[in-house]
Amino acid sequence: MALIGVAGFLHETNTFAPEPTPMARFVEADAWPGLLRGAEIAPATRGMNLAISGFIEAAERDGHCLAPLLWCSANPSGPVQREAYEQVAGELEAMLSRQPALDALFLDLHGAMVAQHLQDGEGELLRRLRRVRPGLPIVAALDFHANLSPAMLEHSDALVAYRSYPHVDMAETGRRAGAMLRRLLQGHRPHAALRRAPFIIPMAWQSTLAEPAAGLTAAALALQDEQVWEVQFIPGFPLADIHDSGPSVLVYAASAAAAERAADTLYTQVLRARDAFRGTLYSPAEAVSRALQRQSHMLVAAPAGSRAGEPVCGGPNAVEHMNAGNAATPPSHAGHTVILADTQDNPGGGGSGDTTDLLHELLRRGARKVCAGVVCDPGFAAAAHAAGAGAVLAHPLGAGSGIGAAPLPGPYTVMALGDGRLVGSGPFYQGCRMDLGPMARVRVQGLDIVVSSRKQQAADQAMFRHVGAQPADYDTLVLKSSVHFRADFAALADEILVVAAPGLNTADLHTLHYRNLRPDMEIL
Incomplete structure (x- = not known):
């Protein structure tokens, strides 16, 4: 039995949206609960299709004790205001520092948060939390549209993303994160392999109910076995104009060689599918x-x-x-x-x-x-x-x-x-x-x-x-x-x-003016 910290800080940031996201958006409820602290978290999220709900369910089933810290989310919108980011991140750091007995930490994150002063909101948050508790096992659940950065991998032990769009498996992703954390607590350290594709995919053509995303998701699952624990196709969020925007392949396995082989196999299929990420937009x-x-x-x-x-x-x-x-x-x-x-x-x-x-x-x-x-x-x-x-x-x-x-x-x-x-x-x-x-x-x-x-x-x-x-x-x-x-x-x-009626969730990415993408990135 372990004592596991539980927290969440979620925002999908559209950097082309003009209005920044203030703290008030994280405090108020919408489809999901408003800001929760401590003992409020489990009852307020229980039974919902949320990663934190699935993780809590899995951890309780495994007999672990939980130390709930803080959970909040805001509807997708413009960059998170500096004050809002620092308030939540600072509170999480302080809460973690007051929990010296923790054996592990679970985080419910998005993976495409951008703040006014930070391109990589999750990478910086993970860095700060790792600094508070060096060596503490950290597993995070991510959205299907996460933009993976090297910092996110460096400062976590495992990242587990939704497999579906529509995201009908958010709670299941929390349970998968629980399985990864179970391995960590048993002394099995996962080896990670990351590949990042040189293009960005419009949101409307990322659905796993259609090809090519459906086939790529199935191919990822087919590569998993007793030695290859997680194989993930993560298409990214194209409306975040940041250096790390774009699709990724992420693998965790029992050995580095197994992780690299699986990553190469799926990445090759992602590259072959490039021209299939298209569809018809109507006026x-x-x-x-x-x-x-x-x-x-x-x-x-x-x-x-x-x-x-x-x-x-x-x-x-x-x-x-x-x-x-x-x-x-x-x-x-x-x-x-x-x-x-x-x-x-x-x-x-x-x-x-x-x-x-x-x-x-x-x-x-x-x-x-x-x-x-x-x-x-x-x-x-x-x-x-x-x-x-x-x-x-x-x-x-x-x-x-x-x-x-x-x-x-x-x-x-x-x-x-x-x-x-x-x-x-x-x-x-x-x-x-x-x-x-x-x-x-x-x-x-x-x-x-x-x-x-x-x-x-x-x-x-x-x-x-x-x-x-x-x-x-x-x-x-x-x-x-x-x-x-x-x-x-x-x-x-x-x-x-x-x-394609007017709006900020741009479907034709060629109409946008990107400034921060990696030099090799192509807009589909």
Whole structure:
């Protein structure tokens, strides 16, 4: 039995986003808990699809004692403010220094954190913690989009990254980290081998539900055996303009020779797959035209009494107020919906979650039976709550960031209201007790819009059901997400179109001006 310190500090930094990330973003809750300290950590994260949840579960099962320190995360956004980084890092250093009896340390990290004064947030954090406790075994869980640096490897004993995108295996990654730490505590020191590819991959084409990432992930798993413990393909986060940005192959094995062989094998396959990391981006006009065309060829039977152009979850007078619970499970029919992924306004990549270009195009074309979300506009949500369910609201919606088109004018009918406290039910946000602030579902013409007060990517159907919208009942869904939505929404889809409307989560990396990449790096 060992005494293991447990901590986490997560941020995926989009260095092209103009607004820095302050400490307040780490303190407040969103889809994940707000800042946690000490004994708060285990109960607040238990049952969630988070690496720290999986690690705690594994450590308790192995009979270890835990010393929880601090855990916090913030939604992807601009560089972490210097003061915020130093506050959290300093507190972690102080906490670790007060735990001289620790046998090991587990860290829940992202791997693509950039601060205003540091390109390699995780590498520097690991260096500082290693300085506090030289020789202490340190294992960290990382995101699938981690940008691995030599410093991260130097100051840790093992780094274990998610294998999936959508990240449905975050808790499982924590359990894998627990297995690596078990080996360390038994005296088995892993040998690491790192390879870094000379290109960066757009986020939309990194999904492990499609090739080539699916095949590379399978190939990595096939290389593991009793001597080769972890073989990982880690595509990196391309919106971090730093020296270490890009895909990696990382292997841990019982011997250096075994690690190097496995790394060479997988790295060769990554290089061969280079030209397959591509896909089609649609403009808003192209996407809406294609969606309307497909719908014109689909005959979707509506329940008796429903009107054409209205979602069957409620006609124009079906207004309701939803509380902290989720609405009922949706009907089982699936496969008729066209999904428009508003990828560049994805809050999960640093987008503001409030652009309106795609919504304007849908209204201009007279689209019906459409639901869009989740649009972040706290002022609009407050106005909807003040007006009440059933009211007609003239308040403009969205575009508070100043990106893209103007706010969407009303008038809107307030269809449903919610307090924003809900539990994720899909594979990605499974068990997450979200707090998105006051929420509303409003209707303008044939378009329903789900609005929140805190930005969060639309990756779970529970976010829609919370305000009475059943996603399966719509012909078209507009989701502010890039890939994570596929875990919970793909089964509903007849077709998924990735749309390049304005936003900070840039899909075409050639439109960006990189300054800090390694000289040999190519932009795909």
